[in-house]
Amino acid sequence: MTRLTRADLDALPNYVPGRNVADLARELGIAEAIKLASNEVPYGPLPGVVEAITDAARTVHRYPDMGVVQLRDRIGERFGVAPERVVTGCGSVALAEILVKATCLPGDEIVYSWRSFEAYPIIAAGGGATSVRVPNTAAHGHDLTAIAEAITDQTRLVFVCNPNNPTGTSLRRAELDRFLGEVPSDVLVVLDEAYREFVTDPDVPDGLETYGDRPNVVVLRTMSKAWGLAGLRMGYLVAQPEIAATIRKVVTPFSTSLVAQAAALAALDQEAEVRRRCAEVVTERSRVTEALRKLSLDVPDSQANFVWLPLGDRTAAFTAACENRGVIVRGFHPEGVRVTIGTPEENDQFLMVAEATLTATS
Ligand SMILES: Cc1ncc(COP(=O)(O)O)c(C=O)c1O
Known part of the structure; x- marks a missing residue:
């Protein structure tokens, strides 16, 4: 076949977007899935x-x-x-x-x-x-x-x-x-x-x-x-x-x-509200980090709105286990999993799934 695009791009990985929540919820037959995969802030658009x-x-x-x-x-x-x-x-x-x-x-x-x-x-x-x-x-x-x-x-x-x-x-x-x-x-x-x-x-x-x-x-x-x-x-x-x-x-x-x-x-115009939201994320970031460390994970200190779980070769299995329970996280197999900080309720749900998955596989 005549080649019309650059051969060097064949080996290039695709950018992987976070999975669609509605698709996953439908697939699992649950009311709502949770997306903690793309580092968005969960509070909706700013006022105005x-x-x-x-x-x-x-x-x-x-x-x-x-x-x-x-x-x-x-x-x-x-x-x-x-x-x-x-x-x-x-x-x-x-x-x-x-x-x-x-x-x-x-x-x-x-x-x-x-x-x-x-x-x-x-x-x-x-x-x-x-x-x-x-x-x-x-x-x-x-x-x-x-x-x-x-x-x-x-x-x-x-x-x-x-x-x-x-x-x-x-x-x-x-x-x-x-x-x-x-x-x-x-x-x-x-x-x-x-x-x-x-x-x-x-x-x-x-x-x-x-x-x-x-x-x-x-x-x-x-x-x-x-x-x-x-x-x-x-x-x-x-x-x-x-x-x-x-x-x-x-x-x-x-x-x-x-x-x-x-x-x-x-x-x-909403800088004060942005600061308030970021402070909430930071509080939750500390809570999620501590909870994950209690599960014996060596989670590095994060200064962002996500945390890193260096799960190595357990990465793909953990990512799939979270998804099967309606929580979308971002796995980079075989290095680790990135989890966005969500609302306190979303974070609780993720922590529950993480605990169940990690205690079952450790
Ligand atoms: C480090 C870093 N830079 C840049 C971007 C791109 O952000 P956007 O194109 O949405 O501005 C991202 C998005 O995830 C990011 O993590």
């Missing part, structure tokens, strides 16, 4: 967001503001950066793709920790770049010394995921200071801070505040998690003005939709 979306819907026959002026102004104001340094996109994952497009030619290298965000290898391969994966430390975090050593003349981009998805581990200020001091000035470091709002450890630096002015640092944020806009796709990055200008040249035109812009503006 649905109204803003409804309002915006009246003009969807028009293109959105391609310059995203009002929203970039607002984000710039919120973080004390000039709006020309802000680029928005259809989720931060799209911006990660654009960063590859803006920095890498075929064969250039992208270095990242592994295991980390599952989209990195897909994004790198899609952009024709070569992935250089640096194994996590025994404590499930980034090995910054090894990452710095993995940088070569071919390296154009380094993804640093802080806190790390899926392990929840975080880098502290001293190690990041040292690392950023070692990275060559012609290599762009992307600080992917999708879970920044859930960080409570004061030693884990806010990348934007602490490193945002470095010439070779880009900070990536999303409104999918703490800000409750996962379904609308809205992410942003902050970079130096020249870098932002180049990125803007290759970003998909109009990819921050009119509805997403309106919803993001409404969500940004």
Whole structure:
């Protein structure tokens, strides 16, 4: 057969989305399944967001503001950066793709920790770049010394995921200071801070505040998690003005939709509510972590809205057992399982299933 697509993409894994709750409930014949697989916050859209979306819907026959002026102004104001340094996109994952497009030619290298965000290898391969994966430390975090050593003349981009998805581990200020001091000035470091709002450890630096002015640092944020806009796709990055200008040249035109812009503006009015919700997640995160540790699991401290169960070769069986009891979690066999923090009731149900499964198999 004539080959019409790139042969190198055949070996690429698919991005695995969390399973659909309604499908699972139907399959199991239960009223409701629980989804703790995609790191969303469980409290619904923020106040005012649905109204803003409804309002915006009246003009969807028009293109959105391609310059995203009002929203970039607002984000710039919120973080004390000039709006020309802000680029928005259809989720931060799209911006990660654009960063590859803006920095890498075929064969250039992208270095990242592994295991980390599952989209990195897909994004790198899609952009024709070569992935250089640096194994996590025994404590499930980034090995910054090894990452710095993995940088070569071919390296154009380094993804640093802080806190790390899926392990929840975080880098502290001293190690990041040292690392950023070692990275060559012609290599762009992307600080992917999708879970920044859930960080409570004061030693884990806010990348934007602490490193945002470095010439070779880009900070990536999303409104999918703490800000409750996962379904609308809205992410942003902050970079130096020249870098932002180049990125803007290759970003998909109009990819921050009119509805997403309106919803993001409404969500940004709700910072106090976001903080309140994040505090609830953090309280539950501690409770779930402690309960899992009582089951003899070596759960690392998480600074995100999920926890990591390093179950090794028990991963697939545990993930399936949870699913059979109506709880969808995200397994990365044969390493471990990532479980999103849900409502207290959802977490209780997960813990019940975890206890039953782990005591039955241990
Ligand atoms: C570390 C990390 N970065 C980026 C993203 C992408 O988020 P979105 O594209 O929804 O903004 C995710 C989503 O799970 C993530 O975990």
